[in-house]
Amino acid sequence: MGSSFYISADREKVGPWTFTGDQVTDSVRRHWPDATVSNAFEGFLEIVADVDPGRPAELSFNLRHGVFGFEDRGSPVGPLTVIYTVLNDLAPQVPVAWWVDYDVDLQPLDLAGGLDAFIASFPA
Numbered sequence: 816m817g818s819s820f821y822i823s824a825d826r827e828k829v830g831p832w833t834f835t836g837d838q839v840t841d842s843v844r845r846h847w848p849d850a851t852v853s854n855a856f857e858g859f860l861e862i863v864a865d866v867d868p869g870r871p872a873e874l875s876f877n878l879r880h881g882v883f884g885f886e887d888r889g890s891p892v893g894p895l896t897v898i899y900t901v902l903n904d905l906a907p908q909v910p911v912a913w914w915v916d917y918d919v920d921l922q923p924l925d926l927a928g929g930l931d932a933f934i935a936s937f938p939a
Contacts, residue, residue: 819915827921832906
């Protein structure tokens with residue numbers, strides 16, 4: 816059974832992100848026009864974006880808590896690329912943290928250093 820990873824604003828340093836689900840949807844579709852963003856589950860956006868052709872990135876955004884999530888299904892590069900892109904559009908100055916479902920110890924992510932640094936700061 817795989818794990819799930821979560822990414823949010825680093826609430827130990829700042830409050831939650833202030834952007835809306837509509838803004839997340841607009842950002843995803845602006846960068847990946849063929850992406851699907853659905854609200855099939857109440858309170859969650861389900862996002863599928865073809866970041867790496869043939870290997871779509873699948874992730875969710877919890878509207879109530881302002882948390883991105885994705886399952887550990889191989890490389891995290893696709894979901895992290897979508898999350899980085901949305902955050903770079905909507906909250907580039909807000910500190911970011913991640914955690915895994917079995918350990919809520921927050922770990923920082925480097926949003927300021929660009930996409931490669933963001934991905935490299937996620938060691939999973």
